Amino acid sequence: MAADGLPPLREVIAKYDLAARRALGQNFLLDLNLTGKIARAAGDLTTGTTIEIGPGPGGLTRALLSHGARELIAIERDTRCLGALAEIVTAYPGRLSVIEGDALAVDCTKLGTPPRRIVANLPYNIATPLIIKWLEQGPTFASLTVMVQKEVADRLVGRPRSKDYGRLSVLTQFLAKPRRLFDLPPRAFVPPPKVTSTVIEILPLPEPAFPARLSDLQRVTQAAFGQRRKMLRQSLRSLGADVEALVAQADVAPTARAEELSIAQFAALARALEKQRS
Incomplete structure (x- = not known):
């Protein structure tokens, strides 16, 4: 026993x-x-x-x-x-x-x-x-x-x-x-x-690490990492958004790849996506 x-x-x-x-x-x-x-x-x-x-x-x-x-x-x-x-x-x-x-x-x-x-x-x-x-x-x-x-x-x-x-x-x-x-x-x-x-x-965390809607962050990360070897100007096209305006508003390089972005930058893209949709 x-x-x-x-x-x-x-x-x-x-x-x-x-x-x-x-x-x-x-x-x-x-x-x-x-x-x-x-x-x-x-x-x-x-x-x-x-x-x-x-x-x-x-x-x-x-x-x-x-x-x-x-x-x-x-x-x-x-x-x-x-x-x-x-x-x-x-x-x-x-x-x-x-x-x-x-x-x-x-x-x-x-x-x-x-x-x-x-x-x-x-x-x-x-x-x-x-x-x-x-x-x-x-x-x-x-x-x-x-x-x-x-x-x-x-x-x-x-x-x-x-x-x-x-x-x-x-x-x-x-x-x-x-x-x-x-x-x-x-x-x-x-x-x-x-x-x-x-x-x-x-x-x-009591609140997300950065301001952003979770649903928008999920969409952005799915698009970016879904084609992780491609630059954002290509991978983010699946969002159906104006990618050039999106990355400009988020202050992210369009030639960057998903693995290079910080969580803060992904949150910025999510906020830009929300604003572009509204």
Whole structure:
């Protein structure tokens, strides 16, 4: 038995026949030292609500509760895992509730009481859309402490003129402050993935980093990075706007490429697009 009185995770996996499914993006983290490290990285969990996505057999779930999570809500779409999670519910009465469903379809802004925070080993196949969805909901969450593929983390914190800098970098840093915390090697998981994983902290900003409408920024970045090797005077044509006037108003060189622009410059283009439309 572990310190929480629950059986070891390998026994839980065997008991409920929880072989990880690639279609669900599952890679289970069984090392209690690492799940504890993630829980500690999430900070004080004794107030508000902690939300976990894809708990699987409950390794991180147990660490979060052991770390003092006052109210933990876990969202799991794999019905095979519900029995294992029910055992944790019993071991921590009144502190854990489980929602069976797809995290992409669940409105996490309505769960529990604030401050709300996300702490999760995100399924690889839905990590990016989940992060964008949460950030688009404004400063609803106090923090996101999530594990993603290292290449996704690289893009989240990407800087201009780097190979990792792209649309995800701009949208994330327009709405939040991302910070890489630590990497986890493939051997830490069952089964081992083919890539390194990274735990990253994302702190949503009270207001966007620069004045601009998010919808306009999304359109501009989609156009610019959709043809990232082309100059802006070419790539921005898909906006259906007067590109020459657009870049002039934003004070951006028409010969620049998307990867060369700062987030402030993308915001300036978004404002110019809005003004041109009005």
